[in-house]
Amino acid sequence: MTKLWCELAWLGDERAEQGVLIEVDRDRIASVTTGAGPGDAERLSGLTLPGLANVHSHAFQRALRGRTQVGTGSFWTWREQMYELAASLNPDTMFAIARACFEEMALAGVTCVGEFHYVHGPGDMEQAVIAAARDVGIRMTLLDACYLHGGIDSFRDADAHAWAERAGGLSDAPDLRIGAAIHSVRAVDPDSMRVVAEWAGERPLHAHVSEQPRENEECLERHGRTPTQLLAEAGALDGNFTAIHATHLTPEDVDLLAGATVCLCPTTERDLADGIGPARRLRDAGARLAVGSDSQAMIDIFEEARAIELDERLATGTRGLHPAHELLSAATAEGHAALGWPDAGRIEAGALADLVNVSLDSVRLRGTEPDFALESLVFAASAPDVRRVMVGGRWIT
């Protein structure tokens, strides 16, 4: 049994608690006591959070950082550079890039990553990304993506059944969940979507949804429906579904996503000139929110979380649409649930012992008052403020 005493810890409420004793038994939290003294426990100064969930990642895109910022273009010209990189990979280079990327995530407080995986070859790319996360020590949900049309050779399966065969060959492990992904309405036809959704069953099912206006236009032209409507008709939109981006939605789309999770990736959405999604309207309709570093333009979950609010401020002229504790919930419990780990991302007895200890001593956070600790953290912390990270009872940084 490990005893940790947190000067300040966030237990899911509107304010952080001062003086929290956490007992850890192997990989689980055994007990949480508030208003406690440190006694003989190990002291964690600063603010301690549950593990952060990075719900949408394409690890290999870390290798594009900086290099895609030359010249003018759009999402679509960026995509050509991404294809070129993807076509050059093999399992060894995939492992090396993914390992560096997951290490950056771990240092930023990410304890679980949703790897939306569509580079299926050459060789066993699935095992390469699984091994990279395991080597760093973070949990992974591998969202094996069905990709049938467009893209490059290594993305595509022959059909949805060939996809299901590969996905079915992957197994859960204590540090690994297998989930399904429909790459997008561009890459998967409606009949194949249905196959993927049925295969997914109770597993997480993710899909890129309405990231760019052109995607909507083409979908409406071909199918007479929005991407969200198409996914709804394919039976994809249940409580295990996560829509990635969901930037350009109709009011009806918002209602259809009410029971699902929407994963925003604000640093990527600004990098790729996607636009600003209706996060508040989605929340109001009943959708859960999560965040992801997606293209790895940067890896800073605090920046992703605050940008949900700050980008909506730019779009609406209003401050305070999303309180800090809701943004933190998106980055922790809601994110973990969207990845199939409902027992992670929360500091409570029985939960997985995933913890992130953040220093409040940096120039960014000094002067933080306990009553406003969540607001200071969400709106001013930076990834380097993460001091220590525990996954399943083990300190990995």
Next chain:
Amino acid sequence: MTKLWCELAWLGDERAEQGVLIEVDRDRIASVTTGAGPGDAERLSGLTLPGLANVHSHAFQRALRGRTQVGTGSFWTWREQMYELAASLNPDTMFAIARACFEEMALAGVTCVGEFHYVHGPGDMEQAVIAAARDVGIRMTLLDACYLHGGIDSFRDADAHAWAERAGGLSDAPDLRIGAAIHSVRAVDPDSMRVVAEWAGERPLHAHVSEQPRENEECLERHGRTPTQLLAEAGALDGNFTAIHATHLTPEDVDLLAGATVCLCPTTERDLADGIGPARRLRDAGARLAVGSDSQAMIDIFEEARAIELDERLATGTRGLHPAHELLSAATAEGHAALGWPDAGRIEAGALADLVNVSLDSVRLRGTEPDFALESLVFAASAPDVRRVMVGGRWIT
């Protein structure tokens, strides 16, 4: 004579140079040699930049960080919290807050700050902020703001002549320039604007311009002119003028600002729900750009610089409106010029020896290729990547 050998240095061009020898004689750069070997010079690994200019700062607002992120509201409700803080200050607390704020700036690579100063009492607040910057070791341009209408007691002078009397009592020093500021069209009437603009002469003259739509509406209603038109008619808009924000402009406003500098403060503009300004159109019209941390919601000049581009991507759907070297120029040479230091913010013989050495070893920047060093820096660096900072030939961090 100090000799520094930079593994990589930015000399103002589209690419960083490898192997740059910089000789420093007292507070000036004596010579710059490219393609040089290290010889017996002190080695600076990573990327070396000229000093960063933080052109728009209200240092005391650092004390609001986190605390203003509770509840819903707007720019106008935020302003009430800011008034309350300002009314509580005295020279000792002003010094303490400003010193901590300027230290955070120094650690982020800021070698010169434009302090837009309107808290004129009680006591000698001007000397408090001047002493704080001097204590940290960064240069300052004190933009003493004329504030006649609205606000709180300590902001206001009796009239523009009383303002000129106080401003006239302040003197330049080797580490200090005195400039003028028209707080805004809300706070200064047209006749008084003219007095301030005449007083300013060749000194820097700054003004908040069109930060919020309501400011424009009220100005049009009262004067039948936009804030920019009003400032133009008062004779303010010459080459020494810097418009702060300039978020909500008419096409005619953009043309009027062609010969001036526009200082964007993107992290504040998103925090205060101001909106996204027309940075590219301003550049195309001939305006110079600069950046500022303004309300100190965060202090990260790299984030300010990239947000000029990234916010416009959100607004336009286009990538690559502002190349990395132009964004860096805004954060260095153009910013320093707007603060009355045309001989700073550039690595060249005769310039002030202000240097910022950035590590490329962090998880954020590792893998940076020399050919894309500027793009990696601008789009992925964070303030903690700044390793050492030199002001006037002296390492201050």
